[in-house]
Amino acid sequence: DTEVTQTPKHLVMGMTNKKSLKCEQHMGHRAMYWYKQKAKKPPELMFVYSYEKLSINESVPSRFSPECPNSSLLNLHLHALQPEDSALYLCASSPAGVPGELFFGEGSRLTVL
């Protein structure tokens, strides 16, 4: 079982809705990530938080808004999404000093109608 917990597992939302995806880890990792994955494609990096500060934003549209309330939690706030934003959203964390060793959550499967 993964030690990174994501909720909800499935989310269906309309284009005018506001929703949030949540991610939690208790491994003491200090880097946390949001990835987006479409079917039969690799994960694409969206955001990286390092020591609770946003360190990478891969030119993600502002309708996606990340938040890192503390070292264990990572949120992704969603507003005015488009149908093409439908995808699996994966949260991951990595230990300090070992940035390539990611521990992924099971993902939140988002459908935008």
Added chain:
Amino acid sequence: RKEVEQDPGPFNVPEGATVAFNCTYSNSASQSFFWYRQDCRKEPKLLMSVYSSGNEDGRFTAQLNRASQYISLLIRDSKLSDSATYLCVALTGANNLFFGTGTRLTVIP
């Protein structure tokens, strides 16, 4: 040009076979490399890190050739449970991880 490119596959091999996957990366500044596996509709999981000298973990061997910007993964004595998509990953900078498109492996009984 993509940061990381892989054999598209799919690879369909019989149980017990040896199979090799290749991966090339375009950014010479990439400093670390990894292989992940992803089962259908599951999250990616780290399979192994790739060290300059090459490394082995049981039936799996990873090699890195910095001069050619090339990474490989060899799986010996394939098991049915090895069926998955194998993702090559390159780390550039502090936390910027680029995933290859993945190579799908199916091991046939």
